[in-house]
Amino acid sequence: MYPDDRKYTKDHEWAKREDGLVRVGITSFAAERLSDIVFVELPKVGAEVKAGEAFGAIESVKAASDLYAPISGKIAEANAAVVETPEIVNQDPHGTAWMVVLEASDEAEWEGLMDAAAYGEFVASEEGEG
Amino acid sequence: MSEQRARRTPLYEIHVAAGARMVPFAGWEMPIQYGGVVEEHRAVRTRAGLFDVSHMGEVRIEGPAALAALQRLLTNDVSRLAVGAGLYSPMCNPTGGIVDDLIVFRVDDDAYMMVVNASRSATDLSWIREHAAEAAVHDISDEVALLALQGPRAEAILSEASGADYSRMQPFQIASGFRVAGAEVTVARTGYTGEDGFEISAPWGEAAAVWEGLFAAAGPGGLTPVGLGARDTLRLESGMMLYGQDIDETTSPLEAPLSWTVSFDKETFVGREALAEQRRRGVSRRLVGIEAEERAIPRHGAPILGGEARIGSVTSGTFSPTLRCPIAMGYVQREWATGKELEVEVRGRRVPARVVRLPFYKRKGR
Numbered sequence: 001m002y003p004d005d006r007k008y009t010k011d012h013e014w015a016k017r018e019d020g021l022v023r024v025g026i027t028s029f030a031a032e033r034l035s036d037i038v039f040v041e042l043p044k045v046g047a048e049v050k051a052g053e054a055f056g057a058i059e060s061v062k063a064a065s066d067l068y069a070p071i072s073g074k075i076a077e078a079n080a081a082v083v084e085t086p087e088i089v090n091q092d093p094h095g096t097a098w099m100v101v102l103e104a105s106d107e108a109e110w111e112g113l114m115d116a117a118a119y120g121e122f123v124a125s126e127e128g129e130g
Numbered sequence: 131m132s133e134q135r136a137r138r139t140p141l142y143e144i145h146v147a148a149g150a151r152m153v154p155f156a157g158w159e160m161p162i163q164y165g166g167v168v169e170e171h172r173a174v175r176t177r178a179g180l181f182d183v184s185h186m187g188e189v190r191i192e193g194p195a196a197l198a199a200l201q202r203l204l205t206n207d208v209s210r211l212a213v214g215a216g217l218y219s220p221m222c223n224p225t226g227g228i229v230d231d232l233i234v235f236r237v238d239d240d241a242y243m244m245v246v247n248a249s250r251s252a253t254d255l256s257w258i259r260e261h262a263a264e265a266a267v268h269d270i271s272d273e274v275a276l277l278a279l280q281g282p283r284a285e286a287i288l289s290e291a292s293g294a295d296y297s298r299m300q301p302f303q304i305a306s307g308f309r310v311a312g313a314e315v316t317v318a319r320t321g322y323t324g325e326d327g328f329e330i331s332a333p334w335g336e337a338a339a340v341w342e343g344l345f346a347a348a349g350p351g352g353l354t355p356v357g358l359g360a361r362d363t364l365r366l367e368s369g370m371m372l373y374g375q376d377i378d379e380t381t382s383p384l385e386a387p388l389s390w391t392v393s394f395d396k397e398t399f400v401g402r403e404a405l406a407e408q409r410r411r412g413v414s415r416r417l418v419g420i421e422a423e424e425r426a427i428p429r430h431g432a433p434i435l436g437g438e439a440r441i442g443s444v445t446s447g448t449f450s451p452t453l454r455c456p457i458a459m460g461y462v463q464r465e466w467a468t469g470k471e472l473e474v475e476v477r478g479r480r481v482p483a484r485v486v487r488l489p490f491y492k493r494k495g496r
Contacts, residue, residue: 062448
């Protein structure tokens, strides 16, 4: 159900390795839970982020929610498309609506992330709690 | 309260089958959304939406002492109600704080029905019994399910479903004896969305049939189920108060934009002295409409700044699906309540904002 070309966090972010960099976004589960996303706030290129810490925010009609970095690193790219047309996060969270590209600073952190199967189970357990 | 099991309305299974996300609300398991908040919001503004509001409380007050009791309990003037008419009123405590806001209908010569907030119904009941000891007070919340049919197509759908004509029914009127899907229902021309619409009460056990009957009458795509998410965006666009957020026991109707609901012509009612004193002195803060000028939504609790000073707090805020911008309400010190430029703090950042007239949205033709 979740693409297995990437890893996942308990904060419902995905991280995908691409040419030595890491592309980051939110999962379809997160996008659906937030529903009707209206604003996305992203850091500037060059900003340093730490694994598990907030690097941006997403506002839906219902609530505001922080974006948490799956791994530490430096922002290499921020997706202007999600800032200008936030609704694409609801439509294509695993594709065109990525958030940032990171230059990872600690390769070891990658091993702490969940694969697609583990994330799928994690989501199922969260859904079970309602 | 949190240890009690959440209660379910008679429509719980229908909501789940329709794909609703159920959330705890005031001790109930309620649908927050089915498809999406914006989609549901637009359906109410352009066609029609149906809400399950069976969690709300209904209290009957009757007997020869009923009117006098209500006149003492409520700030608005209940004596002007003819049979079949209703009005909105705060119920205040002696300091002028709001115990609850509600709608009261005169359903018979000596009989009234109040529709109160789910989150307040237990508090309300003991308050009412304490201050209306001489009248007969009946909690009928467990017998009455309530559905809100709202939107420009509401009247046509209800007519189709019940075979009756509502074209001459005025806002806040109530009438009984209609039938929807075989169930006897009472219909009031009221709502919490800023659109035309009806609140339909049905016997608890027949609510599901009424819900299905309204959908059948509306035809495919003609009616959308709407959850608490869009209920909040709709009422906020329309400048309506949400109890527990915009008003509570520490805020007065004169601070909220509810002065029109306080009838100082009445000789006495609970809170009158405190409110009269507030009116003489002038209130120190007012609830105002706020539009933020950046892409950030001021939400409940966000500080409001005037210059360098904190001058108030946001009580409600959301993204307006109709206006496509952030809208909020909050209390500010009196001198900041008209046409001022101010700032709201959102996620540690100061966002330019301004005071605007309520409501944010008004339907055409009114």
